[in-house]
Amino acid sequence: xxxxxxxxxxxxxxxxxxxxxxxxxxxxxxxxxxxxxxxxxxxxxxxxxxxxxxxxxxxxxxxxxxxxxxxxxxxxxxxxxxxxxxxxxxxxxxxxxxxxxxxxxxxxxxxxxxxxxxxxxxxxxxxxxxxxxxxxxxxxxxxxxxxxxxxxxxxxxxxxxxxxxxxxxxxxxxxxxxxxxxxxxxxxxxxxxxxxxxxxxxxxxxxxxxxxxxxxxxxxxxxxxxxxxxxxxxxxxxxxxxxxxxxxxxxxxxxxxxxxxxxxxxxxxxxxxxxxxxxxxxxxxxxxxxxxxxxxxxxxxxxxxxxxxxxxxxxxxxxxxxxxxxxxxxxxxxxxxxxxxxxxxxxxxxxxxxxxxxxxxxxxxxxxxxxxxxxxxxxxxxxxxxxxxxxxxxxxxxxxxxxxxxxxxxxxxxxxxxxxxxxxxxxxxxxxxxxxxxxxxxxxxxxxxxxxxxxxxxxxxxxxxxxxxxxxxxxxxxxxxxxxxxxxxxxxxxxxxxxxxxxxxxxxxxxxxxxxxxxxxxxx
Numbered sequence: 001x002x003x004x005x006x007x008x009x010x011x012x013x014x015x016x017x018x019x020x021x022x023x024x025x026x027x028x029x030x031x032x033x034x035x036x037x038x039x040x041x042x043x044x045x046x047x048x049x050x051x052x053x054x055x056x057x058x059x060x061x062x063x064x065x066x067x068x069x070x071x072x073x074x075x076x077x078x079x080x081x082x083x084x085x086x087x088x089x090x091x092x093x094x095x096x097x098x099x100x101x102x103x104x105x106x107x108x109x110x111x112x113x114x115x116x117x118x119x120x121x122x123x124x125x126x127x128x129x130x131x132x133x134x135x136x137x138x139x140x141x142x143x144x145x146x147x148x149x150x151x152x153x154x155x156x157x158x159x160x161x162x163x164x165x166x167x168x169x170x171x172x173x174x175x176x177x178x179x180x181x182x183x184x185x186x187x188x189x190x191x192x193x194x195x196x197x198x199x200x201x202x203x204x205x206x207x208x209x210x211x212x213x214x215x216x217x218x219x220x221x222x223x224x225x226x227x228x229x230x231x232x233x234x235x236x237x238x239x240x241x242x243x244x245x246x247x248x249x250x251x252x253x254x255x256x257x258x259x260x261x262x263x264x265x266x267x268x269x270x271x272x273x274x275x276x277x278x279x280x281x282x283x284x285x286x287x288x289x290x291x292x293x294x295x296x297x298x299x300x301x302x303x304x305x306x307x308x309x310x311x312x313x314x315x316x317x318x319x320x321x322x323x324x325x326x327x328x329x330x331x332x333x334x335x336x337x338x339x340x341x342x343x344x345x346x347x348x349x350x351x352x353x354x355x356x357x358x359x360x361x362x363x364x365x366x367x368x369x370x371x372x373x374x375x376x377x378x379x380x381x382x383x384x385x386x387x388x389x390x391x392x393x394x395x396x397x398x399x400x401x402x403x404x405x406x407x408x409x410x411x412x413x414x415x416x417x418x419x420x421x422x423x424x425x426x427x428x429x430x431x432x433x434x435x436x437x438x439x440x441x442x443x444x445x446x447x448x449x450x451x452x453x454x455x456x457x458x459x460x461x462x463x464x465x466x467x468x469x470x471x472x473x474x475x476x477x478x479x480x481x482x483x484x485x486x487x488x489x490x491x492x493x494x495x496x497x498x499x500x501x502x503x504x505x506x507x508x509x510x511x512x513x514x515x516x517x518x519x520x521x522x523x524x
Contacts, residue, residue, distance in 0.1 A: 004272050010036040010243070013264055013278035015250050015293065018095020021284030022228035023143070025236040025244075035236070036243045036276055038266055040285075041092035043246035046230060049219030063088045068426040071288075072433045075472075081420060086434050087319055087475030089286050093246055094229030096286075096478060101216045102197030102225060103343065104149055105363065106140050109133040109160045110351060117351075118359040124410035124439055125316060126359075130488050133160045146235075148226040150200045155192035158347040168200045171209075176333045176401035177344035180366030183403075183460030184346055194345040194365055197226035206230075211337070248274075249427055253281060253297040253306055261306070267427065287317065287480035291417050292432045294484070313484060314418050316411040317436060320479035323446060323470045324404035325453035326369055326380055327462030333401045335368020343367055349449045358445040363406045364453060369397065380466040403453035407446050409473050410439045417483055438473045446470035 012028050014021045017039035028035050064085065072081035090096050110117055112133050114126040141163045143149075151166035153159075170193035173181070177193070184191035198209040210222040223230050236242040247269035254275075256262040263277040283290040291314040295305035305313055345365040352361045369379070379400060382392040420433035450467045457465040 004268070004274050006275050006277070007036070010034050010276065010278040012036070012280045012282060013038065013276055014282045014284055015264060016040075016095070016284035016286070016289070017093045017228070017233065017244060017246075018090075018284060018286070019097050019228050021282070022094065022232040022236065024282055024284065025242055026146075026232040029236045029239040029241040032241070034241050034243075036278065037245065038248040038250055038264060038276065039093050039244065039246045040249050041090070041246065043093040043244065044098075044219065044229070046219065046221055046223030049221040064091055070423060070425065070431050072420045072423055072431060074433070074435050075437045077414065077435060081433050081435075083423060087288065087478055087480060089288075089478050089480070092229075093233060093244065094227050097197070097227040098219050098229050099217050100197070100227075101343075103345075103365065104144075104195050104197050105156070105345065105347075106159060106195075107133065107136075108158055108347065108350065114360070121359055121410065121441065124412055124441065126411065127485070127487075130486050137161065137163060144195075146204070147197065147231050148199050148203050148206060149195055150193075150198050151195035152193050156345070156347055157190045158350060166195065168203050171196055171198055171200050171211075171342040173344060174334070174337065174342050174366075174368070175331070176335060176368055177342060177366050179329065179331075179333070179401060179460040180344040180403060180456065183456035183458075184344075184348075186459040187455060189346050189348045189456070191344050191346045194343040196342060198342070199224065199226065211342070250293060251296065251427070251429065253293065255297075255299055255301060255306065259301050283484075287483040288417050288432050288434070291483035292419070295419050296429060307484075315413055315416045316482040316485055317415045317417055317434065318409050318411050318481040319436065319473050319475045320477040320481075321407040321409065321442075321446065321470055321473050321475075322404055322477045323407070323450060323468050324367070324402040325450050325457055325465055325467050326400060326402050327454075327457030327460070327465040328379065328396055328400050329460075329462055330399065332398050333368065334398065335401060336398065337368070349452060352445060352448075356444075356448055358441045358448065360408055360410065360441070360445060362408060362445065362449050364449065364456075365404055365406070367402050367404050369400045369402050380468055401457075403456050405446060405449050405453065405470070406477065406479075407442060407449075407470060407473075409442045411482055412437070412439060434475075436473055436475075438470075442473065443470060 011033040012035045014024055014035060014037040017037045021037055025035050025037055066085040070083045071086050073084040073086040074081040090098055092098060112129040115128045118126055145167045149166055150168045150171050152170045153162050153165040173193060181191050199206060201208050207224055209224040212220060248266045250264050250266040252265050253261050254263045254265060261281045263275045265273060265275050268274055283293060285293060294307055294313050297306040307313060343365045345363060349364055350361040352358045379392055379396050383389045415436045417432050417434055419430040421430045423431045425431050447469050450469055454465050454467050
């Protein structure tokens with residue numbers, strides 16, 4: 001292969017230096033291993049960020065450039081895909097943590113055993129995780145204490161057992177979080193301060209977080225927000241065993257004569273091809289790009305992509321969806337201080353039942369009107385352009401808040417990511433083609449919970465409130481899941497990563513989803 005001299009073989013090569021990759025790098029290097037990480041985007045310093053909204057929003061590394069790195073999208077295999085910036089994620093060291101709001105609640109005990117609780121759902125594939133909350137709890141604890149998370153143990157009555165409290169107390173609530181707690185209390189709902197990747201006081205040698213208005217969608221110029229860029233990456237670098245190479249785009253994973261991963265072939269910042277060998281490879285590029293890289297890694301042994309002998313790589317793609325109810329109050333809400341910052345949450349609607357006509361549920365939280373919710377700064381039913389929009393914003397924005405849904409859509413066999421050979425990115429590689437259609441259960445769940453959000457706003461004293469219903473999954477939350485399902489036996493149709501069970505009906509029913517609980521299971 002023409003290009004630069006092949007670098008020294010590493011113990012571990014991690015592809016992607018976001019939340020997962022940086023965490024793995026910290027743990028592995030502190031255990032004595034030599035780690036190379038290959039990150040597609042740049043390695044920016046906190047001081048390089050600022051309050052220039054337009055510049056930050058349009059920088060390629062915060063949101064992918066749809067010309068350089070597009071995706072295509074369709075609702076079904078019968079549709080012609082269209083080029084869209086669907087579910088974009090940051091392209092840089094630190095990944096999505098660089099400009100996230102920092103909500104980090106734990107999963108509940110029951111979220112690990114959805115099939116046991118709900119049974120079969122027509123058109124969907126709920127499977128229990130091959131690990132439990134109890135298996136993960138020690139690692140939740142390690143991350144919270146090492147990373148820096150504020151919260152209040154016991155405030156969320158649905159949270160699983162904890163080894164200990166959060167390392168620092170919960171952040172002080174915003175005005176809209178206070179209103180949210182008032183509304184929940186009036187209705188008898190449990191609410192709690194959202195665990196945040198923020199420091200309410202100094203911890204681990206880091207100072208308390210500076211509460212910036214640019215907490216969401218922007219990098220933090222103070223460097224005080226807990227991100228992979230400001231915590232785990234420096235921890236790994238400090239060991240002297242971490243070689244982090246930014247601006248490196250991996251084209252494929254090669255395999256040896258036994259079919260084992262051998263090397264990562266990438267282009268560096270100069271455009272030269274380099275081959276990095278390692279004993280172990282870890283894909284940490286997010287659900288979409290990790291699956292895409294496996295599919296791009298084709299060979300005689302793996303003509304359909306690496307680890308894809310059962311045609312499951314890329315399938316069961318799920319995407320959180322944001323929507324909300326919006327309320328206007330007499331009091332000022334000061335939402336401009338940070339859309340989703342220091343929020344209040346409730347898990348009252350996290351588990352649905354047959355009685356509501358759907359299974360599953362959503363994390364519900366308070367926020368200022370605007371990002372991360374898809375409402376911008378204009379109230380529903382107000383003018384969306386011109387002087388009327390400006391007048392409505394001046395009159396209503398500082399008196400408004402949202403109670404938002406983070407909807408969990410159901411995994412479906414036909415919702416998937418695959419390669420689109422007809423569209424190439426700037427490096428000449430086939431782009432990711434997303435096929436995703438909302439399940440009836442998703443729409444029913446979203447409407448029911450958003451109606452509950454209206455009730456919370458009204459109970460909190462809103463003089464007017466509006467529902468903003470979900471009609472499809474847009475990927476606006478930038479949260480990607482599945483595509484490479486965990487399991488214990490890839491040959492078993494009943495395993496989490498098994499082949500498609502013959503009992504499934506993959507078309508979404510036009511009526512309410514039908515539920516068939518497994519023998520011995522108990523609906524919540």
